[in-house]
Amino acid sequence: MEETRRKGSETRNGQQGSLDELREEIEEIDNGIVESIARRTYVAESIARVKEERGMGIHDPDREEEVLERVEERAESLEVDPETVREVFELLMGMSKDEQRRHTDTD
Numbered sequence: 001m002e003e004t005r006r007k008g009s010e011t012r013n014g015q016q017g018s019l020d021e022l023r024e025e026i027e028e029i030d031n032g033i034v035e036s037i038a039r040r041t042y043v044a045e046s047i048a049r050v051k052e053e054r055g056m057g058i059h060d061p062d063r064e065e066e067v068l069e070r071v072e073e074r075a076e077s078l079e080v081d082p083e084t085v086r087e088v089f090e091l092l093m094g095m096s097k098d099e100q101r102r103h104t105d106t107d
Ligand SMILES: C=C(O[C@@H]1C=C(C(=O)O)C=C[C@H]1O)C(=O)O
Pocket: 044, 047, 058, 059, 060, 061, 063, 064, 067, 092, 093, 094, 096, 097
């Protein structure tokens, strides 16, 4: 946790960076977030194809609850609001289900 906080708030020389430097750091993080969302979506599309072959539906509420519990625990250990992280992942899972439906005939 300390490592994540340190990486997220200090520049290389160990001091707080300037506003521009800190905003650059945010931009890099944002790019990483968008890339991670894209990767998550591509994997979900592969999962959708496997489910289609097996005659399974897209929506799996038990799996979704597992995902939400895991990310809430992770958020708690990093001292960020678990409820907000839960909401972000509810949105991400909604997005992945929309994409899965667009790429298969399954529902
Ligand atoms: C990706 C899956 O399909 C759906 C989307 C999920 C997700 O985005 O994490 C989880 C469960 C399913 O409702 C899956 O079953 O793993």
